[in-house]
Amino acid sequence: MSTETSGQLKKSAVGTSGIVFFVVAAAAPLGATLGAGPVAFASNGVGAPGMYLVAGIVLLLFAVGYATMSRHITSAGGFTAYISAGLGDRVGHASAGIALLAYNCMLLGLFGQFGIFARDLLGRWGWHVSWQTLALAALVLVGMLGYLEVNLSAKVLGVLMIAEVLILVVFDAVVIGRGGADGLNVDAFTPGNVFAGTPGIALLFAFTCFVGFEATTIYGEEARDPHRTVPRATYVAVILIGVFYTLTTWAIGLAHGADAGTAATRDPVGFVTSVNTEFVGKFATDLMQVLVVTSVFAVLLAFHNTLNRYMFSLGRGGLLPARLGRTHHRFQSPHQASVVQSVLTLIVLVAFMAADADPFTQLYSWLVGLGTLAVLVLQAAVAVAVVVYFRRRGDGAPLWQTLVAPLLGALGLGAGIVLAVDNFDILTGITGGPASLLPWLIPVAGLLSLAAAAFASVRGRVVQLTAPAAPSPTATDPEVAASPTSA
Template structure:
């Protein structure tokens, strides 16, 4: 038996439902509803549910091309592998830096949010525990789960995600059955209401509620039958998330009635919990306060797993240390990447704690806002990469390989412009910091390109596309079509073996 360390993730470890649990948990349905929901209503009023529907359509267009490419490429590198194959290795290297930066920002910001929510929760039980202590405990648990096999994380996320979704679905059902405050109506979806008020801010915050669903592809190497599982999970995730937010915000609007915009502006903290108490009861609201903490914990675990798989893939591709591309002999998890990621997060968090940074108004607001913008940029670049990939190699329905990705690019570009214009609103500050922070995104790209150049000068090959594997035969599916060789993906795409 070989004593060489494994460089393979656990095969056939998760199915469609497991991947959906990971990415829906990352979207934090309960946390996003309580956090971003009031902002969307304050900006958009009655038309907020319609704006969530608009965001759903844009991201579904993105998902069409993304899923089409996932049938041809399987990689734990997600965005970076797709961009490398579509737009070239150097562009892929730049995107790797942006991806690591984006998801680390999300993780750091959400750790701050978790610390605040958990501190407030335990204080109601009479315990005085600092947010710093609770944040460190959460990161330790996340690191342990990330170290162990993926099935355990999927089960934990499945339970937590179902609980937070269920409590909001109960609220939705009660409000709809009782007819809300003023009766059922569809005014939330009338274009005049959807695009009223400040639709740009509303659309931007609606986009933030979907962050995480794009991570379906990073589990391709661990999925059962990735050719079918990953595209199916991508579609299921974006449709479920979109329907959930649309229906739930519609119910919230019905519960508040015609003055919903005023209520969202005047009391955002109790905007959702107040009507939940009125329609469902105090017990449901007390339970909601517990589940919002577990919701944020689920997001931490989901983004930690995303980062460890990026690090694993980048180690295999030569951009990071090859040691990160080793997997556990028993769990077949990227355990070294999990440990390194946990240490990095703890060190950065400790620095912010020492500096006295506010966990919510600064750590959460700044970093989640910055991460949101970076992910939108990556999504837009990926849609361009999908178009380039299929234009170069040919094949595939025009709707999936050109039209939908092009429309998705346009929609995401609007989101990026809105994020830049309204970045001060997104992060909650109006100082020069709002102008400076977005420049960290191209800075991360340039830093990664420099690191890749140094690695190449030292004789190390940095090829992020080569670490990907084909999900299916890339030759045309016709009678007598050739099978493909194992090895470098670029060779396999171009050189079928008969």
Template sequence: MSSPPALERDAIGTWDLVFFVVAAAAPLTVMAGIAPIGLAVAGPGAVPGYLIAGLALLLFTVGFTSMSRHVKNAGAFYAYIAEGLGKPAGVGAALVALISYNGIGIGLYGAFGFFAATTVADLTGLDLPWWAWALAAVALVWFLGFRRVTVSAKVLGFALLAEVLVLAMLAVAVLVKGGPEGFGMASFAPSNVFTGGLAGALAVTFGAFIGFEATAIYGEEVRDAGRAVRRATYIAVGFLALFYTFIAWIVVTAYGPTVVGAKAAENPGLVFAATDYYVGTLAVDVMNILIVTSSFAAVLAFHNAANRYFFALGRERVLPAAFARVHPRTRSPWVGGVVGTALAVVVVIAFAVAGLDPFTNLLVWLNTPGVIGIMALQALCSFAVAGFYRKRADLSVGTWTRLIAPVLGGLALTAACWLAVTHVDLLTTAGTTTNLVLLLPLPLIFLVGVLLALRLRAVNPNAYAMLTTINVEETT
């Protein structure tokens, strides 16, 4: 009997994994493009929202990384939820993950096209439509995703370092020159934190971390997976929580806590304006260039994650077996890459022909349900960890890891999902009907996955029994 298809073993290390997932979170895009929404809603009280989100996600990480020692599968959410809550829930989660990762990645082509078109036009005078830049990015992402996984890791590492450095440059300038109201901890004062805007700010801050959970997706390709996945996940969550909090506090300091909320509502580009004032026009030009590379890095990271879900589901026959093919030389899951690329081309062209905006339509309409879908899977995965360990009493894992942290994390993430859904208009700036159309597919897709699994159990019990068993590794 032939061995099942496999990705390249021992190809990447802990820091490569960190680059993948932190680049997916796109720190510069988050701070310059999304953070002003939270500041406009909650003023300086939005700053600790990143710490609150980080602490909740650390609870999720405790069980998530513990389970990564026992289950190594490129379809991470799929395998974890199937092992903990049952195979029908796992297949439903797999389809939601597949749609969410692809949706976020394709939506980010809109951001890339928008940023690239405006930046190049401003700096060189070359005026190309956004969709031309987006399609060029589609081709380059496909090429890099087709190559060995180490190639993507190097590209993402460079892009991540550059965007962190430009934000650090702003931070240093503000710390040296000081803000109009001086330095202070007003952002953390209870009177600023516990306001009516906190719920809306949390809906934004939790979404800023999306992508870090992809560490487990690369469990089959990383060296010393049990330790590497755990270390990379903790590093990613810890870094993002502290970095986001620090940079948001820097922006508040740059304007002053009494006026930053109004400034953010008035000018969503206030991070660029602060950079211009404190550092200079050249730094703004650099930031504009790096926000292009930041969005590209995020697209590449999500493309790679989606490819591995295609691969995992094809290998276990949830999707056609062709998706499980890997290239004989690069060991990349190339079939999923081709399908995802073709889908991106169709969507970009469709939005361009319809005359829709690349940022407020393509990015927002695809990313919003994608982000909420991943948040929902994180919550479900937390409860799945508790379910997995309840069935595996033979594994020597402490009560904190097997029960308390996963349940607390699951409750916190469930609350975060509820906040994101009830405040979705902050991201979409759309009405109830549009928001319903954007979010309704998520539960429907999950239900389709559950029904597919139940049908498979009825018509082919042997195939159903094999779900998640491929590359599941038991360790004590």
């Protein structure tokens, strides 16, 4: 029996909740809170929660156009399909290379973070295992889950995501219920505090916490009723993530009181756990330290699945080898892409290990910083592509969804790109040397992708990354004019 089909992902495999599990898990609520939270507070003081709110608003504006586009284009190619449709094939080809770079950097960096967190956790229990062994074990498990049906991964991510969100919701409820250290207040959201200190750095780290929500469209081909499911999941994901981070950072600020910025600078590692122990208890903190490991594992699985679908789409579209665009006869999963992705990840990971790279200050910080910058570049390009796409169609689509909101989102994302470039040393911990040249890998990835497309064309292979347009929603479709809140 053949082990492959002609390249169709499993239809109607996931609904809104499944997609939300994938993308919220990729945002790593617990891991990001413990990692980015101290930096945001150290940079911005008590106004840090306000910057999470600003980032959430910018990305919600982006999501308006992004979700509207998803009703017209359904593709596992995500960013690349949308950019190709709006800005042309050449820009789309370049974006494919940048997308692969972005998510591979995120994935590889997070293996370093997982290895360190898991090693430290087991060390507390008297088990001494190297971070390399734990990272490789996680890679094997992630690869196996990525090979199987997508709804299995969704179930695993759902359990892990709910657990990590609940532990922080309990913290939020207890802190707010007890009035924090100095009583309830909204000082975190007053303009004087929001824009105090170095707000640019706080905003940049707030943006990093949202990376992953944009993957909703990648599951469009596997979604039930994608014209409704994908836009709904996009709005739910960005609103959920935005509200969660804003509320949680506000609670952290309340727990520390007026000296939150000083506390974050003095003890970034224990910044969150210390107040969790004070307000909720040591047992909750011990549980939190376990859940932060599962949180990072959930992110690994989410990004691996994202990359599988990108590679599948690019294989089907002619940019990568055709075998990557085939699916398993039983699971209808992009199994070839999953295997190749696992092997590539293994090779690069082993290279870092052989070079004796530090798993956190080098593998994690360098690559996640670069990946975040690349994702911001892609998001800004998609926002512009949405505007161009609908202007060319000229079908009377609502201006708010196809012009105003995407342009505002593009401006906000452009500011994020500038901040990321200007503060790349802070984002990554790089202070000089060859590693400071990492941002140049983004245009290099785009140029290499263009070269691959040209080579494929010379060999007579058609490179077409734009999925066939889905039938346009009719005027009577209630979701055509849906707002973020109604979706």
